[in-house]
Amino acid sequence: MNPEYSEKQRMAPPPYSSSEQPPGPPPGFYPPPPGPVPVQTTTVYPATVAVVTTNVAAMGSQPSHTFCKSCHQDITTVIRHKATTKTHLFALLLCIIGCWPCAWIPYCVDSCHNVDHYCPHCNAYLGSYLN
Numbered sequence: 668m669n670p671e672y673s674e675k676q677r678m679a680p681p682p683y684s685s686s687e688q689p690p691g692p693p694p695g696f697y698p699p700p701p702g703p704v705p706v707q708t709t710t711v712y713p714a715t716v717a718v719v720t721t722n723v724a725a726m727g728s729q730p731s732h733t734f735c736k737s738c739h740q741d742i743t744t745v746i747r748h749k750a751t752t753k754t755h756l757f758a759l760l761l762c763i764i765g766c767w768p769c770a771w772i773p774y775c776v777d778s779c780h781n782v783d784h785y786c787p788h789c790n791a792y793l794g795s796y797l798n
């Protein structure tokens with residue numbers, strides 16, 4: 668036996684073993700943090716309700732005494748009858764059931780019309796009576 672060789676063998680570093688790595692997650696893998704997972708919340712805004720006010724007032728079927736907001740006078744309204752969709756539907760219905768000679772009647776009956784109110788001074792529209 669060569670004592671020198673035996674000395675070199677003792678001083679040599681231990682052989683490298685690549686199989687002795689501690690067990691763990693593979694590289695690039697990050698485990699989730701402990702605790703509850705944060706939930707992404709969305710802010711819900713309440714719907715905006717638009718309140719629309721009109722200057723027209725509901726009025727009757729006859730000329731009425733009122734205050735004109737346009738010319739700032741106390742006036743008695745002038746009324747004008749206006750045919751509506753209901754008027755046309757009545758006339759169409761009369762045609763359908765065979766009474767087409769009477770189809771003109773709804774256009775002459777005031778109860779089948781809307782009544783619009785106007786100012787006699789400035790002719791401003793003030794409101795309607797809806798049938």
Ligand SMILES: [Zn+2]
Nearest residue numbers: 735738786789
């Ligand atoms: Zn007026």
